[in-house]
Amino acid sequence: MSPGPGHPSYPVPRPRPLPVRRRGPHPLTVLAALCGLFIVYGTTIPFEPVAEPIPLAEGWRRAVDAAPRRSSRTDRAANVLLFMPLGAMIAARLGRAGAGPIGSVLAASAVGAALSAGVETLQINLQMRVTSVSDLMNNTIGSAIGGGLGWLAGRWAWPWFWPALKRGAATHPLASLAIVATVGWGVIELAPFVPSADVGDLKSAVKSARPIPFGPSVDGRRPAPDPWAWAVEALSWSLLGGLVALAVRERGGRGVELVAETIVLTAGFRAAVELVQLGFPGHVTDATSVVLTSAGATASALAVAIRPRLPARSWIGPGLAVWAAAVLIDGASPFDAFGRPRSLDPRMAFPFYSYFWSPPTSALATAAEKVASMVPLGFLLAARSRRWTPAASALSGWAAGASIEAIQLFNASRTPDMTDAFLAALGAWLGGRALRSWESAGASPSSPTT
Structure with missing residues (x-):
């Protein structure tokens, strides 16, 4: 007879170890990496190397010799603004981890300076690009300013804002x-x-x-x-x-x-x-x-x-209709210029290729408006169903943006640009993500639609 439970010789089963929950990288780390990738992409497009490569030392010598030349205020502002988000994400992440303001700003400045130096080095052998000491300095300044703002946001503003948002979302x-x-x-x-x-x-x-x-x-x-x-x-x-x-x-x-x-x-x-x-x-x-x-x-x-x-839920459909009308008119007007379809310029299929030829500040304003115009789409679609994910919102935004660009093929006064479709996807994703974050702040899942 084999011993039963409670007998001294009865084998006691070992507890099964709990599965280790693996955590991915912090969202601020991901955003900082995306900012860095965007900077590299945006400052090297259209990726056309020079016919005769220039030694890197010679390229930097020319840049140092040209340093006394004063750049325009627009270029200085664009270079500062370009690196501010990167510095802000780095310093905010360090601040949330407990780092002090000086260390966070110095780290953000160092990363920004290193990235800028690498990009300026790449530009030595790229057509339509100019290596500039002024750009390096302004990029570093932008990283430092963004770092200061990011640390303040991560350590002071966010701890105040999040509880206030939770109270507002609940009441x-x-x-x-x-x-x-x-x-x-x-x-x-x-x-x-x-x-x-x-x-x-x-x-x-x-x-x-x-x-x-x-x-x-x-x-x-x-x-x-x-x-x-x-x-x-x-x-x-x-x-x-x-x-x-x-x-x-x-x-x-x-x-x-x-x-x-x-x-x-x-x-x-x-x-x-x-x-x-x-x-x-x-x-x-x-x-x-x-x-x-x-x-x-x-x-x-x-x-x-x-x-x-x-109920507020009943206004989601009309809201989507109003949004669609606004986006269609904005993207397809003037309607008296419609005619036979044209072919898409292959260069317009490369993200941000057209933005390279625009003034930096004008390109930034246009991109911000394109992203913001699609935020309501992602938000309203996510509000219709709890199963609707931010990724689904992004896909819907891309489809809407691509449809507008397809319509522009028939409009002689518009230039179709697939960059706008990618910006639309980003805007719709932000809208869907914003709703889910707002719900996690304490709002009832049905509160935007009650």
Whole structure:
């Protein structure tokens, strides 16, 4: 007879070891790596080597000899801005790990300087690229500035912001969404984020301002009417205004109060952004934008006020329709230029090839706008179903962007560019990721749609 359980000689089974949970790299580390890859790609495109290679020492000697030449303010700003995200991600990651501000900024600066030196060395033997000591210095400065901001965000701003977001997501989910969305839109409007304190720039901005809706500028210039751009602006603010209206309804606003408060909030915010643009060269302060914002927000507020008991989930479909109309008009207009299809320029299939030929700050502003335009798509698709992943949003964004570029093949006034499809995928992914992060902050999965 074999011994049973409890007998001293009964074999005791060993506990099965728990599976080791492997953790991937920190998201900030991944973002820093992506920033580095983008910098290498963007600063070496179009990848055309010179016919006769130049010794690296000779290339750097020429760069040092040319160092006293002063680069333009636009180039300096572009080089600083290009490396700021890299420095911010590195310092934020180190700050979250417990590193101090000096060490984090020095590490971010060192990585930025090393990467910049490597890129400048590659550029010695690339056509249409110039190795520059000034670029190396400005890139290092950008990494240092980004490092300082990143450390502050990681150690001070984020520990305050995340609990505040969790409280807002739990108590007033739609209000927290409306605040983040409108502030984010306002930041994108200021792209490429190069302010100026020069009195001459301010005087020029005031002369270019248009204080009367649909009227001339202060110096008498009257721009050509652009009804398609006006339609896009009104539709965009119809989408944001609808979110603000739902937030006002969440607070208890009804009827006339809901409509009036929505108009005041949206128009006031837009007017503030227009005034701030006076300090950003290249932007035009225009009262027409305030009127179009008010019109779009009024339409959405009236729709929400008329049906006060309609769940927010029911507005996802109309929101997608408004977004689609705005993106289609923006990407396909003017519609009177349609004709026989053209073939796609093979160079436009390479990401960011066209951006190489644009002024750096203009390219940055365009890219920011393209990404931001697709954020609502990813967000709304993710809000429809808990099973919808950010990756699915990215795929949908790419499909939408590629479809717009395909339509542009029939428009003689537009140039199809597959870069925009990749930017659309990024924007849609950010929208889907933002919703999931917002839910993890404490909001009910159904809160954006209740």
